[in-house]
Amino acid sequence: MGKHSSRRARGTASIVAGAVIALGGGAVVVHGLTGGAAADRPASAAGTPPHRTPSNSASTPGSGSATSTHSTSPVAKADVLPRPTGHSSEVPVANPAGAACIPRSLTVASVGISGERVVPMGTNAQGQIYPPAHTTMWYDRSTQPGQPGISVIAGHVTYDGPDNFYNLRNVPVGAAVTVTCTNNKIVSLRVTHKESILKTKLTTDQRIWGGSATPVVTLVTCDIASPMVAGHHLNNYVVWTRPA
Template sequence: MGRHSSRRTKGTIAIVAGAAIAVAGGVTLVHGLTSDDSPAAPINAASSPTGPGSSSSSGSAGSSSSSSHSPKKHSASSSKSAKHATRKASALPEPKSNSKPVEIANPAGAACIPKSLTVKSVGIVGERVVPMGTNSQGQIYPPAHTTMWYNRSTQPGQDGISVIAGHVTYDGPDNFYNLRNVPTGARVKVVCSNDKVVELTVTHKESVTKTALTTDQRVWGGSSTPVVTLVTCDIASPMVNGHHLSNYVVWTKPA
C-alpha cells in the first residue's frame, strides 16, 4: 500500500493498478506502497458470503504512491474457514476514506486475533497489527503506517488463508517497505491478542499482477492447512498513472 504523488464466484475481488485489493463478499483492499500524496486506487468487492475468520479472504495490496506501490464487522468467536470460496475481479474508484478498525468480541477467546507481526530478516519487529474491515465504499484501505489483518480472512494458525497487508510506501517508506527482500525460509511470528504465538516460515514469494491477483486462489481461495499471506505492492513493477501494476505476495506456513 502506499500513495503516489504522481497523480491490499462468491464475492468480488478487484485490484486496481495503483493500490487496491478487493475482498470476497463486497470488500476491496487498497494498498499503496509508495511515497505519494494522492490516495491509492481501490478495488471493490461484492458482499462477502463468508464470516469472520473464514478462509475465503480476499485482498491485495496496490500502490498509489509516486515512488512505490502500495474488511464487515464480525465476531471472532464465530469464525470458521470457508475452504472453497472464490471471487471475481472488478475495478473500483479511488478511496474516499480509510478502512476502520473493527471491534472483535472476546478476542482472548478466539484462536488468534493478530496483534503483532515480526519478520526480523527484513526489519519488521513487533509491528502492531490491527483487525480492519472496509471503508464506506466497501474497500480495504488501511491508514498510513498501519499493518492490517483482514477480519474476514482466516485467523493465523487455523486451516485456511489469512491475509495481512500493509503499505510499501505512503508519503515515504511504510511498514512493508522491505518485505520484497524477505528470503525463502525466513521466520515469521504472529502474536495473538490472547498472547498465543504462531510461528511461520516463508515458503514462497512472488510478484503478481493486480489483474491476476484478483482471482488468485492461493490468496483468496481455501486451504486445508494453515497459510498466512503477507501482501503489499511491488515497487519493482512498472507504474501507470501513478500506480504500480503488480502486488508482492509472501506465503508462509507453520514452522
C-alpha cells in the first residue's frame, strides 16, 4: 500500500505480497495497500482473504485457540510482490436488525480516522485483496466484527498522496477503535498490539489468517517506514484490536 515515486506520499497499493491461502479448496492471494500509477502498481496490499466459510490485506490472527469457523491457513509462497491488474469489488451483504455486524464505518479518533466509510469487498480477479484508492474495505470472507474469529479491515496508506490509513502506524496501544455496523450496532474495541511485518511473512501469519475463540479485528495497510524494492514497501503494518 505504499509505492513512492518522486513524491513522498505517492504509493502503490500493496499490503500482502504473494499471500496464498487454501480456502475451502480454493487458493486466494492477497496483496498491496499502496497505490501508484496504474501501469506499475503492484499487488501487495491488504491481505489474502480466506474465509467466511472460509491480505495487499487479510489474514486471521491466531490470537487464541483456532476454533473459529472462519479460520484459514495461508500456504506460503511469494518472494516477489504481486502485481494486481484490477481492484476488489463491492459485495452486497444483507445485515438485518438482530444479526451480527457488517461494518459501515470505522473510527480511530487518536489518528484522525472519523466515521470512515467501510465497504464490504471480496478479492479481485487474481484472488487479491486490493481496494480502490481512498476506500477502506472489510474483507467479506473474514469474520464479522464482534464475533469470535478474526476480522480484516484494510486500506491504503498512500495512493498518489496520503490515503485513509496514512496515520494508522501512529495509533497508540490502548487507543479506542469503533466499528459501526449497517444495522446500527456498535462494536467498541481497543488496540492491543501493532507490528510491521514483512509481506512475505504476513501471508502465513496465523495471527491474521488463523482462528480465534474471541473477537479480533485487524486493521491492515502498508508500512511507509519500511524499505522499498522497485517502488514498493516490503512490509505491511498491522494493528490488532479486541473488545473494549
